[in-house]
Amino acid sequence: MKKENKNRFIKGLATTTALSMILASAPVFAETTTGTAGSTSSTAGTTAATGTTGTDSFRDIDTAGPWAKEAITQASAQGLMNGDTHGNFNPLDTITREQMAAALVKIMRLNETKGSTSSYSDVPAGWSRDAIEAVTMAGYMHGVGKDVAGKNKFNPTANITREELAGIITNVLSIELKGKGDKIQAADKNTVSDWARPAVQAVMEKGLLNGDGTNFFPKKTAQRQEIAAMALRINSSLSTPTLKADDITVTNNPTTPDTVAVKNLRAGDTVKVYSALTGGNQLGSATATNNGTATVNIPQLGETTGNVYVTVTYAGRKESTPRIEKAYTAEQPLTTTAAPSASNITVTNNATTSDTITVTGLKADDIVKVYDAAKDGKLLGEIAKAQPDGSGSYSATVTVEQLSNTLGGTIYVTVTSAGSAESTRVAKGYPAEPTASNAPAVGDISITNNDATTADTITVNNLASGDVVKVYDAAAGGNLLGSATATAPAGSTSYSATVNVGQLSTVSNRVFVTVTSNSRVESTRVEKTY
Numbered sequence: 001m002k003k004e005n006k007n008r009f010i011k012g013l014a015t016t017t018a019l020s021m022i023l024a025s026a027p028v029f030a031e032t033t034t035g036t037a038g039s040t041s042s043t044a045g046t047t048a049a050t051g052t053t054g055t056d057s058f059r060d061i062d063t064a065g066p067w068a069k070e071a072i073t074q075a076s077a078q079g080l081m082n083g084d085t086h087g088n089f090n091p092l093d094t095i096t097r098e099q100m101a102a103a104l105v106k107i108m109r110l111n112e113t114k115g116s117t118s119s120y121s122d123v124p125a126g127w128s129r130d131a132i133e134a135v136t137m138a139g140y141m142h143g144v145g146k147d148v149a150g151k152n153k154f155n156p157t158a159n160i161t162r163e164e165l166a167g168i169i170t171n172v173l174s175i176e177l178k179g180k181g182d183k184i185q186a187a188d189k190n191t192v193s194d195w196a197r198p199a200v201q202a203v204m205e206k207g208l209l210n211g212d213g214t215n216f217f218p219k220k221t222a223q224r225q226e227i228a229a230m231a232l233r234i235n236s237s238l239s240t241p242t243l244k245a246d247d248i249t250v251t252n253n254p255t256t257p258d259t260v261a262v263k264n265l266r267a268g269d270t271v272k273v274y275s276a277l278t279g280g281n282q283l284g285s286a287t288a289t290n291n292g293t294a295t296v297n298i299p300q301l302g303e304t305t306g307n308v309y310v311t312v313t314y315a316g317r318k319e320s321t322p323r324i325e326k327a328y329t330a331e332q333p334l335t336t337t338a339a340p341s342a343s344n345i346t347v348t349n350n351a352t353t354s355d356t357i358t359v360t361g362l363k364a365d366d367i368v369k370v371y372d373a374a375k376d377g378k379l380l381g382e383i384a385k386a387q388p389d390g391s392g393s394y395s396a397t398v399t400v401e402q403l404s405n406t407l408g409g410t411i412y413v414t415v416t417s418a419g420s421a422e423s424t425r426v427a428k429g430y431p432a433e434p435t436a437s438n439a440p441a442v443g444d445i446s447i448t449n450n451d452a453t454t455a456d457t458i459t460v461n462n463l464a465s466g467d468v469v470k471v472y473d474a475a476a477g478g479n480l481l482g483s484a485t486a487t488a489p490a491g492s493t494s495y496s497a498t499v500n501v502g503q504l505s506t507v508s509n510r511v512f513v514t515v516t517s518n519s520r521v522e523s524t525r526v527e528k529t530y
Contacts, residue, residue: 347430
């Protein structure tokens, strides 16, 4: 067989003895199969890029030989062979030379030149032309002679024979054929074509393709289930090719996770990123999506320049080696976020509830932080995302437990926008907590305990405009019985408030009254009996 231009795809492969053990562990090319040998294939194009894939989708999987079912399932899962558009794998069908070419393209991940010019006179433009040209250029398959015009022929629709498979296997695995061909151990050795004799002897000696113990059956056609098993075992014997450095992009971000993106993959390929050429730590991994890319997220590579080391593992194959070194640049300095304007900061120093710092005029997702010092100090609180405030802008409110019990003070506020560094701290003063309102004098409280037909009233005199009176049923806690705001008759400056309650009690008891003045907190409760 001609071997010129042979693609040495599998340089560094394990020894021939190891390959024999890998590929001969099951009857990949069984001599006795169900179905008619040499039957016409009904699955043109099923090994091309279209058709059914997946492990549970083949409706006719039960028609396969028991030894072939798992091979078909795995070959499909690894993207090596597909079914047809009707959900069948057609395991007992024979496979044509053009289908074999398409299968080899998938198994060996050959690049097809779309719209390529064929090297053969009998390969028209169509679904298989690019695949046939790819396997020819790789040296995996060759022509079958010349036509009357002296041009090469491929015979694309002819079924693959076992002697042709022998030639393909030796080409794919780069098996040395020198001195082979004269010692074929088969009774039908004289029926082996001259060009196939070295390959047949080699695959038989290595246990890659056997007969029934007596004959080799060189002219017998192979079935799709046999090709699936062959594809699976060839794939599992290969190491994944190393990545191209140009297909790797490292992005060293200053504040967000760093990324290592790899393109020109097949869905299901696994990318791993390491910290060293050998050994070291695995920094992360990712599986390629249907768009042929995989992105590994890494918390932080570092501020300065450095290198990562990347591998890929094809489904069913060994991890690529060596790891491919890819340099990355230092983190780019961030633009500092514009500091918030002090006029956009509002501090509410509450007396009894949590204090708040509200910042307006922000951008979506801005982060606000509040500190107790102009430098260093303590982080009092932060809000992770500014929210729409209904005015077309964004604001954020940070809640802190207590700024100060009585005195005013100063807090320091920063803003951090997405992709930018934290702003400088802006000082914002705040007033002291509001003081308690003056409790009402007992003598200014009068209670009218009416009969059951009229609401009872509690009136408080000597109030100021806007004072709010509240009446409770307990000295602490309890229930709020009612409230009222102080008013004054027209022309008068004497303010009072009358709280109406349903019914206090038919017997003598007591209530508790408070006053809340403007800008002050509620007074203590004052007991008043009735």
